Amino acid sequence: MIDLDALLECVTTTSCLVTQTTSGLIVGMLLFLVAAGLTLIFGVLKIVNFAHGTFYMLGAYLAYTVFAITGSYILSVLAGGLGMAFFGIVFERFLIRRVYGANVLMQLLICYATVLICDDLVKIIWGPDFYAMGMPPEFQVPPLFIAGGVVPPFYLVLISVALVIGGGLAMVLGLTKIGKIIRAAAHNPDMVSALGINTTLLYSLVFAVGGMLAGIAGGLAAPVRSLTPGMGFSILIESFIVTVIGGMGSIGGALIAAVMLGLIRSFGTIGFPLFTEGLMYIAMIIILVLKPSGLFGKEIV
C-alpha cells in the first residue's frame, strides 16, 4: 500500500521528477479549466452548478464532431468552447435563473435533471458507445526527453494553453472594467444593480464564461481521453474538491488546488499506489480543518 522507497527514489531522480511533475501539471491544468468555471459561477451567483461536468462532456462531444468534419483541432476546441458558452447562456436564462435565491435542493434538482437529460441526449445523438478523437496528425510525434524525463509535446501545448487561458481570465477579472463589475457583483449584487448595471446580462455572461472554460477543457482533452455518456461526473467530483480546497469563488485558489491535486495524483501513484484517491480527500480534509474556507476563500463572519 505504501512504497516510500519508490517515492524517495523518484523525487531524487531527475528523470522521474520531470516525468511525474509534467504528468501532474497536465492533469491539474485541465482540471483547473473546469474548476475555474465552477468557482466563477459560485463566486458571482452563489450557485453550486452540479451540471458543470455536463458542460465538459458536451464540449468534448462537440469538439469530436467538429474534428471529424473539419479535421482541425483548433476549430474543434473553439467549437467546444463557444458551443458551451451558448449552452451556458441557455441554461442560465431558461433554467437556473428561475431558482436564484431558492432552496439549494431546488437548484440541485434542476442541475441533476439537466445532467440526466443531457446524458440521454448524448446517447440518442452519438450513441451509447465510447468515442476517441485520436491524436491530431500535427501532434503525432515522439515524446521529448528533458533531463531524462519523458514529456509529450502535445501535453506541453495543453499546459501552455491552459496557463494562457487562466492568465487571461485573471487579467480580465483583475484589470478590466467588466472584471471589476463581476467582482463587485460577487461582493454585493444589489449595489451593482442599483448602480444601473444590467445584472441579468452579467449573470448570463458569467455562465457563458464558465461554460466556455469547461467546453474548452473538454475539447482540449478529447484527443487523449474517451468520450462516453456520463463522462462529466468524475471530473465534476474532482472539480468540487479543487473548488473546495482553493476556496469557493477563488480563481487563483482553483489554480493552486488543481495543480496540487495533479501532483498528488502523479507522485501519490508511486508512493501510495492503493491510496492515491484517498490522498486527495485527506489533503482536502487537512486544508478544511486548518482553513475552513479553503486556501483563498473568504472567511464568513
Next chain:
Amino acid sequence: MREKTATHLGRRTVLAASAGALAMPFVARAQANPLKIGIQSIFSGPIALLGASSKGAIQPEIDRINATGGLLGRQIQPIYRDSKGQPQEAARVARELVNTDGCEILLNAEASSGAYAVQEVVRDLGVLCIHTTAEASSLTADPKLRAPTAFRSARQGVHDAIVGGSYSAKVAVAKKLTKWATCSPDYSFGRDTTAQFGEFLKHFAPDIEITSQSWPKMGQPDFTEVVTKILQAKPQALYSAMFAGDLSAFINQGNAYALFSAMQVFVPAMGDLPVLTTIKNMPAGIHSAARYLPTFPDTPVNAAWYEANRKFNNNDYPTNWSWECSTAARFMEAAVKKAGSTNGKAAAAALEGLTIDSPFSTTGKITMRAEDHTMIGYAIGWGTTVPKEPFVTGIEPGDWGQITELETEWKKKNGYI
C-alpha cells in the same frame, strides 16, 4: 362479374379456407398467450453499450424464433428492463419481471456485480435464468453461489486467465520477458482477473516477477500518472485488464509517451471490435485475446452472423457481449424445445450438458457443462494487433483439454470441488 367470382371459389380454396378457420383458435391462443422473457441489462450511464449490444444480439434471435412459429408454438414477447448497473436494482428488476410482468424465463445481461444479485432472486423463484455477460468465475464455479436453474453463457474469467497465461508465458520465454508490470481497474473484476492471470502466467513461466502494480479507478478521466509510473518502473512487459472507454483512453495516453514501443503489452480486452475500431492511432503488436472477431473462428457461419448482426444494428459493430447474448438465446431455445416446457426445473434439466451448433466455436459446437452450469468449447485465443482489419492476427486458439484440466486444479485449490 359476380358469376365469374363465384366460379373461382373452387374445392381447394374452400378446403384451404376451412383449414385456416379450424387453425384460428390455436393461432389466437398462441397470440393471446405469448411467452414473456425478461431481459435486463445496463441501458443507461457509461456502460449503456452493454445493454445496447445485448439487445442488439438477443432481439434478432427472438425475431428468428417468432418467424418460424415461436417457441412451443408461442410467440416470444421480450420485456427489456434497465438496472442502471446497480445490484440492488438488478435484483428488484428480476423479481418484478417474473412476479409482476409474468416472465417465464430470464436472460440476464448484467455485469458480474448485478448477476450475483439476480442469481439469489432466481434461486428463490426457480425460473430458468441464463447469465449472458457475467464473467466472474465464482458465479458458477463456487457451489455455494451456484443456483439450480441459473446458467452462464458468457466467457468465464478463469478460462481467459488460463489461455492468456499460457500464451503470454510462451511469448515471455521466447523474448526473455521476466520483469512484468500490471495495470488494472481497482474493483473486483480488475483485481480477480489480474490475480488469476498472474497465477497462470507464473504456472507456465515460473521465472517471471511482477515488479509494479497500478490500480486506477474505473472511469477516471485521466491515466497519465499511471502511464508515467509504468515507464518509471521500466518493466519488460505489461498486463492490463482495462476495457472499453478506459482502455481507449489508456492507449491514447500511452501513445503520447511511446509506452507501447518501450515494452511488450498484453491486454485481453483489446480484441473487441468497438475498441479496435474506435482507437484512431492503434499501436501494432499489442497481444490480445480475441473477444469477438469475425475472423475467429474464420468460418462462413461466423462471418454470416457478423454481417447479419451489423445489418440489424445499423452497421454498429458487435461486441463480445453480442455473441454471448446470441448464444444465450440459442441455449434457451434448445433447452425449452428439449424439455417441452418453460418450467424452470424441467428446462434446467434439459440445459444441463446440452450441446448446440454455434458460429462462435472453432469446433462448431458449444456445450453447457452440467456440473457447474457454465459454457465450454467457445472460441478462445490470443494474437497480436495490427492497425487495420482484421485488427488481430496470428491468433493461437486455446486448448480446451488444457483449460479444463487447469480449471479443475484451480477449483480444487479454491475449495470449489
